[in-house]
Amino acid sequence: MKNKLSINVLFAVLSVGVMTFGGVTVETSMNITFPTLMSEFNVGLGTVQWITTLYLLVLSTIIPLSRFLKNKFKTYNLFLFSNVIFVIGLILNAFSPNFFILLLGRFVQGIGTGIALPLMFNIILDNVPKSKLGFMMGVGSLITASASAIGPAFGGLVVNSLGWRYIFILLIPVLLISLLLGSFSIPKTFQNELHDVKFDYGSFVLIILMFAGLIIGISNVSENSLLSYQVLIPIIIGVLALIIFTKMQNKSKNPILKVDILKNVSYAKYTVAFFINQLIILGLAFIVPNYIQIINKSSSSLAGLILLPGAIMGAIMSPISGSLLDRMGAKKPILTGIAMVILSLLVLFTLSSNISDTIFLVAYIIVMIGIGMSYGNLMTQGLSYLSSELTSDGNAILTTVQQFAGAIGTAIISTIITSINSSYSGGNATVGFKFALLFLLILGFIQFLAIISTKINKK
The missing domain is CATH 1.10.287 (Helix Hairpins)
Structure with a gap:
């Protein structure tokens, strides 16, 4: 493989990345719309949550198929199908006359994003020179991380100014730009070998x-x-x-997914660390705005704005930390990032009975810089323990783990908070948040131990 990064590879990554960006943006912005949708379609909270749950469920079931799809279909055909079906999902949602059609649109979008997300990282792993791999994996992480950062603010702004349907309408031209970029870059770059697999x-x-x-x-x-x-x-x-x-x-x-690669202890440890990273991201994204609104009595707008600088900083750090991996190896940036997360969580846990909005702002920025330092590098280094023919399986497992954490993370943290508060007789609503922060802190230490106990692969 050449040491120079091809312009066609870069555009191909961006084209699939833009599509992935759209999928994650819709996912994170839809939570803002729940009260509006409940009123418009006359459904309860348990029903409206299926807007997100169904989407994450479809993602989780499609992503493990990425190895099969890669062997069975050309890269461009997968890209084209996922892009077109995602646009169809957007149109269904934008003009849905009832809640069932809205769910159907989310189901269709889940298929498109489920194909696109591992496809982006497979393109990077198969076509980027090793000397640039950390940087480009960081770029891939930047795309998804920035969408997570923009989603809630985007959703709130659109719902308040234009209406919830415009969340989908405004993303249609974004997907068309993705289609244009991919149509000229992917066919010129990828002629993947196909296999007759059943x-x-x-x-x-x-x-x-x-x-x-x-x-x-x-x-x-x-x-x-x-x-x-x-x-x-x-x-x-x-x-x-x-x-x-x-x-x-x-x-x-000829398995759909070679799950026995988890017998590789080093890869398995990085998979666990990657899962924990995602849980910490989602856990804090739930704790911070709810504490600010429930305990500090601040507005929902302020709660969203406090999350935004940290999310943006974390996204910016992803490609920078990837470059650090390319230059100095994986262990230093990963452990530095995890240490930043642990220290910030320790501060929040210690002050949990009285955390000001300013402390949340600063602590969340430091946490997300730490996440940016470790997130993409965990994926890159974890996959380095696998042979080249197993990287698509490894990528599928990591991406599936990421989505599974996304599907259960908020439920776990909200359960801890509500269960502790309901059983605590003192009437102090901060106790539940304290235990939720303690849970995340313990996860941070487990993550640190998993990485520090693993030898860095030199290949």
Whole structure:
């Protein structure tokens, strides 16, 4: 592989990245619309949450298929299909006459983003020279991270000024720009070798059962007791499907996903660390605005604005930290980033009974700089422990883990806060937040230990 980064590769990454940007932006901006949608379509909170839950469920079931799709279809055909179907989903949502059509549009968008997200990183892994790999993986992380940062502010602004339907309408030209960029760059760059592989329908059904069971079960914890049938039955179904799926993949000559790569201890540790990173991001994104509004009695607009500088700084740090990995290796930027996160969480935990808006602003900026230092580099370094023919499987697992964390992260943190507050007789609403911050802090230490105990791969 040449040491120079091709302009066509760069445009190809940007074209798929723009599509991914649109998917993540819609995902994070839709939470702002829940009260409006509940009123317009006359549905409850439990129903309207399916706007996000269904989308994340579809993402989680499509992403594990990325290895099969890569072997079965040309890169450009995958790009074209995912782009067109995403636009169809946007149109369905923009003009949906009822809640069912709105859900259908989100389902269709989930398919498009589920193909695009691993496709972007596969393009980087297969076509970027090793000397630029950290930087470009950082760029890929920047695209998704910046969308997460912009989403809530974008959603709030559009809903208040134009109406919720314009969240989808305004993204249609963005997807058309993506289509234009990809149409001239991808065919010139990628002629991937295709294989005559058969689709394993049984394994796909197990993937659906696995993620549906786990996501629905864990999401139900916030409104039901841990031992209720609404929680236990879906989780049991999900766990059983996971066990059967793993055994089937290990025995199959041509598995949908080579899950046995998790026997590689170093890769497995980085996968756990990557999962924790995502949980911390989502956990704080829930804790900070809710504490600011519920405890500090500040406005929702201020709560959103306090998150924005940190999210932007974290996004900017992603390619910078990737360049640091290219120059000095992975361990220093990753551990530095995790240490920044731990120290900030420790400060917030210590002050949890009285955290001012200013302290939240500063602490969240430091946390997100730390996340930016570690996020993309965890993915890059984790994949370096795998052989080149296994990187697409490794990428699929990491991207699936990321979306699974996204699907359950908010539910876990909200459950901790509400459960502790309801059982605490002192009437102090900050206690639940204190335990939620402690949970994230413990996760941070686990992440640090996972990385420091792993030898850095020199290949």
